[in-house]
Amino acid sequence: MNIFGRKSKGKERDILEIDLSESVDCLCDFTYNFYWQHKGEKLAPEWKIADTDITFEDLVEHLKKGGTVKLNGNAGHRLGSSMGTDLKFFGGTGNEIDVGDIIVDGDVDTRMGISMVKGSIYVKGAVKEPIGNLIRVKSDMKGYKKFKSITDIMKNGMQGDKLEGNQLMGNRLIIDDGIVRDTVGSRLDEDDEIVLNGNVDLSTGILMRNGTVRVNGNAGKNTGALLNGGTVIINGNCDDFTGIDMIKGSIIVNGNAGKFLAANKKSGVVFAKNGSPIPPVKEKNLSSEDSNILLKYGFNPREFKKFE
Template identity: 70%
Template sequence: MFKLFGKSKEKSDRDVLEVELQKPVDCLCDFTYNFHWQHKGEKLDPSWKIPDNNQTFGDLVEHLKNGGDVHIKGDAGHRLCSSMGADLKYFGGTGENIPVGDVYVDGSVDTRMGISMVGGSIYVKGKVKEPVGNLVEVKSDENGYKKFISITDILKNGSGQDKLIGCQLTGKKLIIDDGTVKDTVGARLDVDAEVFMRGNVDLSTGILMKKGRVRINGNAGKNTGALLNGGTIIINGDADDFTAIDMKSGIIIINGNAGKFLAANKKGGTVLAKKGTPIPPVSQKPLQKSDRMILLEQGFNPEKFIKFE
């Protein structure tokens, strides 16, 4: 354990766990351990030691859950801090968001940093490769580091003393115009708040949302609205394949082509799009009066849309 120089007194009192890397390592501080429930530990397990270190992947996550910070010396790989701040039921947690410590990287970070992230901060000295996750940059309070915080955290708890870069928060509406491509925008959002993002996005927009609205003024990648359980997702353009996969509830509006394998394993909710290729038993249905009202309220012409149910 050690303490970083230049930190505020509150931060300097935290325990810091250090990891020194010889080469980039994927899935550090990944609260899902690379979606452990899918591969059952074949790809990554909390008990595995981080290469060239005594700490395990699980040690880093538990340290953050206990309010400590993690300091990574070297370059981090893909999926740094995935789902950070989520107390996942799969691992015996509550399923809710929890307070966590911060992560410092004295190097660069590869793609998908902070996907589905809901808490804590990430500080990076080097470059961050796009797409990034559910986060935006803020003015750093640590010399030599860029600072990133969760979009969902901002909408739930405000930005505090952090000054947003390329974004504007007005009440419960966050407008993002920072020019970066992001994954999982609005992940796990469960409050009546809104994200409006200018530009294209990549994977899993609005994944696991329960409330609120995410509006993307551009195209979206695969898995838009995956596991959606409430709220509204609007893509003002095309979406790639597997839109609405495992959807439970809520509304998805695609002002364009919703892609192939649309609504795979969909259990509930409403999908409205101009075009798409659904997976049976989902099929095209005539719009109901309520569907038309939804589209009109969002500024769209109902005559150009199809319902997939």
């Protein structure tokens, strides 16, 4: 493994390169596999990667400085998780930050780029679904697929990139590529709309503060987790824990919102045709304001229950 600079399109690119004899999970994971939950039992920033002298923290800090991480071999699950977020738990601001890119000369396992808000990931091999908050753009590196954060595109535009198989029309992104994703619209804070035609997996709209995510299909667990504003719409059914730890905003489920609905919810409202809430959340009558919200998004208020 080496740290070195090289010329790329006339610009110096500081690359931290590491050889992987086997796939490793949570590389470039800014949360270190949710360190605050397991307190280092599953992963700690100072742990060394495989048989190298490079730590998991080295990769994250290198990206924060604008450097590129190059992985020679296969990456495991959760590559680039929350990439581009200056997490408060580690003394950061909680806001997005500019970061470098990841290049993978191999395959990548599931959940690549979950909750990712900045940077790009280039992959030479296959990427296993579900992926995270990512969308494919035309690659500027021959032989590699290039992925960018959906949230980054909604906030900062295409920045010279071109979408592959999807459409951006003003402040409306239409995703119709059939790829299953987690964390769609993670940390979105713009008055934009993301429309995804198909099914999604975990944590759609997690930590959103503004805007709308509309899924024309079914959703997995934790839909609208930690929602802090904006609206998440599922035109189908959800798995369990919809609205868990929700802070504010609206979730509309045009179907069954699942069990353990709104667990530990602080505020906000969930509209669904059916669902099993966790007390103290309970079913309530719709107000005229509630009806107007549902009508705004094309739904018949008479078909919905309100959980608050």
